[in-house]
Amino acid sequence: MFERLVSYLDSVRSRDPAPRSRWEILLYPGVIALGLHKVAHWLFEAKLFFFARLINHFSRFLTAIDIHPGAKIGKNFFIDHGFTVIGETAEIGDNVTIYQCVTLGGTNPTNGEGGKRHPTLRDNVIVGSGAQVIGPITVGERSRIGANAVVTDDVPEGATMVGLKARSTLVPAEEWMKEFIPYGTPCDDPCAEGVNGDCVEKLQRDVARLQEQIDALKKQGEVSVGPDLFSDRKSGTKS
Template sequence: MLSQIRRDIQVVLERDPAARSVLEVLLCYPGLKAIWAHRVAHWLWKRNFKLLARVISQISRFFTQIEIHPGAVIGQGVFIDHGSGVVIGETAEIGDNVTIYQGVTLGGTGKEKGKRHPTIESGVVIGNGARILGSFRVGANSRIGAGAVVLREVPPNSTVVGNPGRVVVQNGVRTDQLDMIHMPDPIANMFDQMQRQIDRLTQRIERLEEENRALRRAQEGLTHGHSHL
């Protein structure tokens, strides 16, 4: 227990340059308190003291503004920075050394039963206000951009941005250099379709203008011919 507490404090000191001392971490970091409260609530949840576990999670929510369902599984070295507005659902699973910023939701879509919430593999960083919704995996060492809405599985070592979330980098390579059959980008596809339509319209306008110029030349030729007569 003491070893785990020391490790939790060290995680904060390592990942937040604003943390200056152990005392400051203990007094001023609600994410740390939420993780500790969750460990107690999860222990009770697994032993079927479900109401008491929920009560503890709600007390923690009141004081920290972080809501973690006691059924969620959270690994070692998880750091919730700032934390206000973070919501982690009942069947969510979070691996080791994950960093979560304020306003993040690990939720469900409302249409699933059983495993309803995402599995976040080790080393993932989830930016401010991101929403990860559904029972899929976010691969290890991925980065979820601030405000992203992720609705499908994310490969390992990926960067996801936007709404809906799309992979823009995987394994250090931009996705426009990857096989687009296996890595679709709906927004890029939409712009490609728009560009093709614009090209077709431009070509049609040029043909019409050329036909109009030819018609004017023919009319001018007829006018000159009548004048000579």
């Protein structure tokens, strides 16, 4: 048991450069919340629901992290900072990292039955701060959920999800192969081209070039066209 604890603390240290010793990691809210959840989950499995909830409420008061006693959590799970909510039917694989203010939330069943209504996170998933992962979806192995993303559909293995509603992006192989990416978000924005308007500017240049070619053909008398294709009909000026 001691060896497993040391291995877990070392796994946390490999993802967070701040602690100076293993003793310091033992004071982390996420580590305390996970330890108390193990007790609450054992009580929940034994159908001692009241006592499981009691431990859960004490843990939430102490750490600002709410993990339902029914949630299933794998090895080396790390919550970096607090204010995180994990629902009853959530399933979390090994070596998963979650940052602050994340919700693994459930959908409201319309048939009156609980069932599976919270996400499943496969091994080595990273969820950035403020992300909302909602519903009985599966987040594939080594996937990254960017900060403040809202995810309501299955996430392919190795994908990086960004935005509201989250969209999948392609990242360079050297980024994908990294064992760990802080906050699940590459420093070089894989969507920078679209976000910065480069695609729009390129389209505008293409349109201007086409208009120039049409003007040249009109002067040569090779084509007969009406008003400029890219003119503003109301003002009569070119856009």
